Amino acid sequence: MYISSTRCSTRPACHVRVRLADGGAVILRPLRGGEIHVLETVFEGLSAQSRQQRFLVPTPRLSGSARRALADVDGRDHVAWVAMTDGEPVGICRYVRTGPETAEIAFEVVDAHQGRGIGSALVDAVTTVARANGITRLEATVDPGNRASVTMLGRLGVRLAMDDGLLEGNSAFSLLDPPSPVDRGAVRSLAAELAAELATVG
Ligand SMILES: CC(C)(COP(=O)(O)OP(=O)(O)OC[C@H]1O[C@@H](n2cnc3c(N)ncnc32)[C@H](O)[C@@H]1OP(=O)(O)O)[C@@H](O)C(=O)NCCC(=O)NCCS
Structure with missing residues (x-):
């Protein structure tokens, strides 16, 4: 399903x-259904290491x-939000x-923009939507060396435990604390x- 971004201008x-x-x-x-080019642009901006951390296996390309x-x-059971800067998805x-x-929650920020708080803002927005849609528990699987993700999930209150070489989480969560500068009401x-x-x- 695809909602044209031109309809955005009427909102x-x-x-x-x-x-x-x-x-x-x-x-x-929000990512709109069918926005494949957004996925591709963000994927292209991920280094091999970031792709590995995101997909947990070497991922040189995204299959169809x-x-x-x-x-x-x-918009309810599968929700994704995009961060844009200078008109580009990052x-x-x-x-x-x-x-x-x-x-299950997952996130990625292109390498050139990591460490600026964009991941925190995205996670804050998506967990805010999740909570509004009745989600109270989050699952995640993280490489143990992925300090940024471990930090982020820890700030959501998601408890992680080692299982077969990966950190697995499945626990109740709270909204990011301290919060990011995202306007959760908006x-x-x-x-x-x-x-x-x-x-x-639909
Ligand atoms: C995980 C990821 C999305 C974080 O995005 P980001 O925009 O860099 O995150 P932020 O700048 O908001 O930082 C989030 C927290 O991680 C910490 N952090 C960021 N990079 C870090 C690093 N390299 N080492 C340790 N901590 C780091 C930040 O200090 C921040 O914690 P703080 O708020 O307590 O200071 C990004 O690193 C990424 O895309 N990694 C590859 C894909 C991936 O690992 N996805 C997760 C799998 S589900």
Whole structure:
């Protein structure tokens, strides 16, 4: 399902602007179904190590089926938000519901923009939407050497335990504390508006 971004112009707001600690800014917005080019652009900006950390196996390219699965968002059970800067997508965070109140979370920020707080802003936005959609538990699988992800999941209260060489988490979560500079109210409004639109189209 694809909602054209031109329809965005009819809305009062179709993104949330976030001021970063380094003085820069990013725009956060929901990924819309079919936005394969956004997935590809972010994937191209990931180093081999970041791809390995994100997908947990060496991933030189995204297969067609992986692209379709990653773009198959519905605003409720599969939600992804994109961070944009200078008109370019630089990061994505998503959750995929795996149970009535449980979802798997995953995130990535292109190497050139890591360490600026973009990952935290994306995670804050997506977990805010998850909570609004009834998700109370998060699952994640992380490489033990992935300090940024371990930090981020720790700030959500997700407990991680080593299992077969990887850190696995499946626990209740709380919204990021301390919070990122994301306006959570604006995120909730935009997510609810898009979910209603997708439900109508679907
Ligand atoms: C994980 C990832 C999304 C974080 O994005 P980011 O924009 O760099 O994150 P932030 O700048 O918001 O930093 C988040 C936290 O991690 C810490 N951090 C960032 N890079 C770090 C690093 N290389 N080593 C240790 N800690 C790091 C930051 O200090 C911050 O913690 P703080 O708020 O307590 O200071 C990014 O590193 C990435 O894309 N990695 C590859 C893909 C991946 O690992 N995905 C997760 C698998 S689910």
